[in-house]
Amino acid sequence: MKIVKTIEEIRQEIRQARQHSHSIGFVPTMGALHAGHRSLIEAARKQCSFVAVSIYVNPTQFGPAEDFSRYPRNVTADAIVCEKAGADVIFAPDDSVLYPTEQRVWVVVEKLTDNLCGRFRPGHFRGVATVCVKFFNIIGPDQAFFGQKDAQQVVVIRRMVTDLNLPLQIVTCPTLREPDGLAMSSRNQYLSPEQRKQAVLLSAALRECKRVFSQGQHNVSALIAAMRMILSQGPILHPEYVQIVDMDSLEDIDTVDRPALAAMAVRCGQTRLIDNCLLGLQNGLDSL
Amino acid sequence: MKIVKTIEEIRQEIRQARQHSHSIGFVPTMGALHAGHRSLIEAARKQCSFVAVSIYVNPTQFGPAEDFSRYPRNVTADAIVCEKAGADVIFAPDDSVLYPTEQRVWVVVEKLTDNLCGRFRPGHFRGVATVCVKFFNIIGPDQAFFGQKDAQQVVVIRRMVTDLNLPLQIVTCPTLREPDGLAMSSRNQYLSPEQRKQAVLLSAALRECKRVFSQGQHNVSALIAAMRMILSQGPILHPEYVQIVDMDSLEDIDTVDRPALAAMAVRCGQTRLIDNCLLGLQNGLDSL
Numbered sequence: 001m002k003i004v005k006t007i008e009e010i011r012q013e014i015r016q017a018r019q020h021s022h023s024i025g026f027v028p029t030m031g032a033l034h035a036g037h038r039s040l041i042e043a044a045r046k047q048c049s050f051v052a053v054s055i056y057v058n059p060t061q062f063g064p065a066e067d068f069s070r071y072p073r074n075v076t077a078d079a080i081v082c083e084k085a086g087a088d089v090i091f092a093p094d095d096s097v098l099y100p101t102e103q104r105v106w107v108v109v110e111k112l113t114d115n116l117c118g119r120f121r122p123g124h125f126r127g128v129a130t131v132c133v134k135f136f137n138i139i140g141p142d143q144a145f146f147g148q149k150d151a152q153q154v155v156v157i158r159r160m161v162t163d164l165n166l167p168l169q170i171v172t173c174p175t176l177r178e179p180d181g182l183a184m185s186s187r188n189q190y191l192s193p194e195q196r197k198q199a200v201l202l203s204a205a206l207r208e209c210k211r212v213f214s215q216g217q218h219n220v221s222a223l224i225a226a227m228r229m230i231l232s233q234g235p236i237l238h239p240e241y242v243q244i245v246d247m248d249s250l251e252d253i254d255t256v257d258r259p260a261l262a263a264m265a266v267r268c269g270q271t272r273l274i275d276n277c278l279l280g281l282q283n284g285l286d287s288l
Numbered sequence: 289m290k291i292v293k294t295i296e297e298i299r300q301e302i303r304q305a306r307q308h309s310h311s312i313g314f315v316p317t318m319g320a321l322h323a324g325h326r327s328l329i330e331a332a333r334k335q336c337s338f339v340a341v342s343i344y345v346n347p348t349q350f351g352p353a354e355d356f357s358r359y360p361r362n363v364t365a366d367a368i369v370c371e372k373a374g375a376d377v378i379f380a381p382d383d384s385v386l387y388p389t390e391q392r393v394w395v396v397v398e399k400l401t402d403n404l405c406g407r408f409r410p411g412h413f414r415g416v417a418t419v420c421v422k423f424f425n426i427i428g429p430d431q432a433f434f435g436q437k438d439a440q441q442v443v444v445i446r447r448m449v450t451d452l453n454l455p456l457q458i459v460t461c462p463t464l465r466e467p468d469g470l471a472m473s474s475r476n477q478y479l480s481p482e483q484r485k486q487a488v489l490l491s492a493a494l495r496e497c498k499r500v501f502s503q504g505q506h507n508v509s510a511l512i513a514a515m516r517m518i519l520s521q522g523p524i525l526h527p528e529y530v531q532i533v534d535m536d537s538l539e540d541i542d543t544v545d546r547p548a549l550a551a552m553a554v555r556c557g558q559t560r561l562i563d564n565c566l567l568g569l570q571n572g573l574d575s576l
Contacts, residue, residue, distance in 0.1 A: 007453065104399055105417070105451035110392045129393070130452070137453040163393035164418070165295065165425040 001083045003075070003090040007138050010091040014052065014139055017088070022050035026141035026168075028132060031055040031092075032072035032186035033081040036176040040145040041085035043173050052139055053082050055092040060103065061127030067270075072186055091139070098134060107133050107164070109156045115250050116152045116263055117274065120240050125156050132157055133164070141168050148285040149175040149183050151261055151276040155250055174287045175275075177203065181288070183275045190271040198234035199268050205230035205242075206277040207288050209262050213279050218256040220244045223279075231266060240265040240272065247278065256280055289371045291363070291378040295426055298379040302340065302427055305376070310338035314429035314456075316420060319343040319380075320360040320474035321369040324464040328433040329373035331461050340427055341370050343380040348391065349415030355558075360474055379427070386422060394418050395452070397444045403538050404440045404551055405562065408528050413444050420445055421452070429456050436573040437463040437471050439549055439564040443538055462575045463563075465491065469576070471563045478559040486522035487556050493518035493530075494565040495576050497550050501567050506544040508532045511567075519554065528553040528560065535566065544568055 004010050014024060025048030027040045033055075044051045055078055062068035075092055082090050107129040112118075118125055136144065146154050158170050176184045181203035182196075191199055205227040212226045227242050245252055247259040256279050263276035277286035292298050302312060313336030315328045321343075332339045343366055350356035363380055370378050395417040400406075406413055424432065434442050446458050464472045469491035470484075479487055493515040500514045515530050533540055535547040544567050551564035565574035 011455075101450075103451055105395060105397050105448045107452075108394050108396055110394070112392060134453045137455055140455065160393045162389075163391055164395075165422045167299075167425055167428065 001079070001087055001089065003079060003092055005091075005093055006097060007093070010052070010089065010138060013089045014050075017050040023048040023143075024139065024141040025051045026135070026139050026144045027051065027053045027087075028135050028144065028146075029053060029055055029078075030057045030071065030186065031075060031078045032189070033078045034176075034184045034186060034188075036147055036149060036184040038081055038085045039176055040147060040173050041082060041087050043171065044143065044145050045086035047143055047171065048141075050089075051087045052089050052091060052141065053087045054135055054139075055090055056098065056131070058098075058127060058131040059095060060099070060130060061124050063121055063123060066121070067187075067190075067272075070190075072189055091135075098131065103130070106130050107160060109160055112152070112156050112159055112250050115245060115252065116241060116243060117265060118152065120265065125153070128153055129156060129160050133160070133166070136166055136168060143169045143171050145171045145173055147175060148172050149185065149275070151263055152250060155248070172285060174285045177287055181207065183273075185273065187271055187273065191268065195236060195268045195271065198237055199273055201231050201234045201237060202264060202266055202273055202275040203288060205264065206262060206275055206286070209244075210277055210279065210288060213256060220252075220254050220256060223256070223262065227262070227264065231264075234268075236268060238267040240267060244279065247281070289367070289375055289377065291367060291380055293379075293381055294385060295381070298340070298377065298426060301377045302338075305338040311336040311431075312427065312429040313339045314423070314427050314432045315339065315341045315375075316423050316432065316434075317341060317343055317366075318345045318359065318474065319363060319366045320477070321366045322464075322472045322474060322476075324435055324437060324472040326369055326373045327464055328435060328461050329370060329375050331459065332431065332433050333374035335431055335459065336429075338377075339375045340377050340379060340429065341375045342423055342427075343378055344386065344419070346386075346415060346419040347383060348387070348418060349412050351409055351411060354409070355475075355478075358478075360477055379423075386419065391418070395421050395448060397448055400440070400444050400447055400538050403533060403540065404529060404531060405553055406440065408553065413441070416441055417444060417448050421448070421454070424454055424456060431457045431459050433459045433461055435463060436460050437473065437563070439551055440538060443536070460573060462573050465575055469495065471561075473561065475559055475561065479556065483524060483556045483559065486525055487561055489519050489522045489525060490552060490554055490561055490563040491576060493552065494550060494563055494574070497532075498565055498567065498576060501544060508540075508542050508544060511544070511550065515550070515552065519552075522556075524556060526555040528555060532567065535569070 025044030113125040242264045259281045260279040265274045313332030401413040530552040532550045547569045548567040553562045
């Protein structure tokens, strides 16, 4: 497995793979890889004959007060994960490679970015969409793999692919969880032991939401109240939002009378955790 | 030469061409083709072994008060021009093909779209950039051909290709002109005989600018005054802007101490005409 840092090198790797008639799978990551990422790479490995993984902490998707500078970086450990999971090449560019001059061109996704995380992270999805288009244009994959953990990101990227006629397919893979239910995230390593203990309440709240929903409670206020009740058991948890939205438009709904997404962002000390589950759909993506 | 209307068909044509190891040249147009377009197709024909032309009056680049509905449309005549100029395929989609649902994803180009036409056509370049990305993603050309007549468009599209890492090359071709100097434009056919007569003053003003500049006058105010003096000879001409800007940033300058673009938009009755020339560069793109 090669690790390359320039656009010329990764394009050369892809060109050679294409010459051997490989299909190209692509897994974009910010590094600090965990079992969730590994499952994305393994899914790409199953679907495609050549797998590229990018490792890049994209500055344009972080707000000024966010954790860009302290975001965990460890390309050496990440390379071992990639290799074991079956990646063929890692693309790990520096900022000067992806943003050699001031970025003037942005991909903006309207409406779908107004709610949920978009409300609290202005500019975040503009940065995500833009860097994904850059990667897609550099690598030219047949399929790109994203985790359901970042549910709004998946909706945004899927819409971007449709609306910009990008010639690739987006594959969504299930959220992976720790044995106690905590959704895997690179940010979990920020947590102190006490924070880690309380962090389990996010998935517990979503499970409670599913339970109450399955008993016939389709009123969104009631479902949100049930989730907030569980979260309130963690005194250091501060919910940023707890919402139930239409799964396609990501707009608020009053009643779960269609496929819906229950999603939350919760501050746990300095760390912002997110999790979500689907209501009214049996696709296993939330693994709850 | 084939004319196709769906994304599947054009992608199929391109796929076949790629299988025959063709290089792909792409000329995006809004139809109503004239000798300027023909020269773009001929340039593509020289550089590439397979040439695709799109004919599509893109609604998202027109403002509500602009000429979208009366923009000339004549695909039958256009097809003859394309065939004669050596195109291999025309892609002429309907709106429902390019915008099957409400467009939520836009490519926005900052700063470069604030000045010149961008000041007077809010949203225009967002529409242009977005539809070009769509076409580039649908067709996947090696080279795309644009006319210098739309100078700001060329700067915007070039920056977009750079900033989004689009895997293609932009080729700029010289403005083509009528014998009296009027830059060719599909909108010239809107002009009454009297308007047509006065329209020649745009290119005359630019020629005067070049003449005065070549005599050592590098002060922008003086050069603009020289151009406005010529334009004032046409009583029905109403300049929207007459500007000289940095050729790369498109920002206003006081002195032509670097390569610069002299550009104007002039209303001539209901018709909005644009023209431009380069100062401090000998590349023949403005053909003045």
